[in-house]
Amino acid sequence: MIPQLVTVGYRRSNGRRRRLFLPVLPLVLLVSPLLLFAVLAGLVACLIFRVSPTAALLGIGRVLWALPGASFELEEGTTAFLVSVR
Amino acid sequence: MNDQGRQILQMLSEGKITASEAERLLDALGRQHPDPTPSAPPRTKTRPKYLRVVVNSTDDPGGPTSVNIRVPLQLLRAGVRLASLIPPQALTKVNAGLEQSGVPIDLTQLKPQDLEALIDHLDDVTVDINDPTSKVQITCE
Incomplete structure (x- = not known):
């Protein structure tokens, strides 16, 4: 399953907490014109470095599909940072 | 060994019962609380994700x-x-x-x-x- 929600949270040194919930699909749709350029750039890079574009796309797809469940939390003193993919 | 088994051995050591009586009591106790069979199928281990x-x-x-x-x-x-x-x-x-x-x-x-x-x-x-x-x-x- 592709990631559906990315949660980014942080706590500043003054104790203020912020948590951002980023819905992946709407964001991808929003930046889809830019993604088209990114895909084209990736294709050119694949041709330059003689990497199979199909294999590269499959590899990136596998990584994206495996992302749900990943999380990273860091707390240092009064600051904290969290990224979680669901 | 459970408490009842220990109690039987205690009675044997104190001479309240004979060795054959203790054996019979222990047998009866074993029938009452059978040990879990070692051939029981092992629990299925879930693969970590x-x-x-x-x-x-x-x-x-x-x-x-x-x-x-x-x-x-x-x-x-x-x-x-x-x-x-x-x-x-x-x-x-x-x-x-x-x-x-x-x-x-x-x-x-x-x-x-x-x-x-x-x-x-x-x-x-x-x-x-x-x-x-x-x-x-x-x-x-």
């Missing part, structure tokens, strides 16, 4: 530091497959760089199937490092 890395450190003057990372094992597999796309000429350059840095590892010898086998056997890995000021735990869950 995530690799968890937890680091707690108190040696930082800014306050205690803690890191908690959860990585899906599937992500490791996907990463290994993606890494297999690195062109050989890039690997040669990386090898040269590693050797210059004093890490003589030949990355061209690392085969994706070997790495996948390694990830498959990560299930039982548990790393515990306890230092007076820091603690590192790596487990699969």
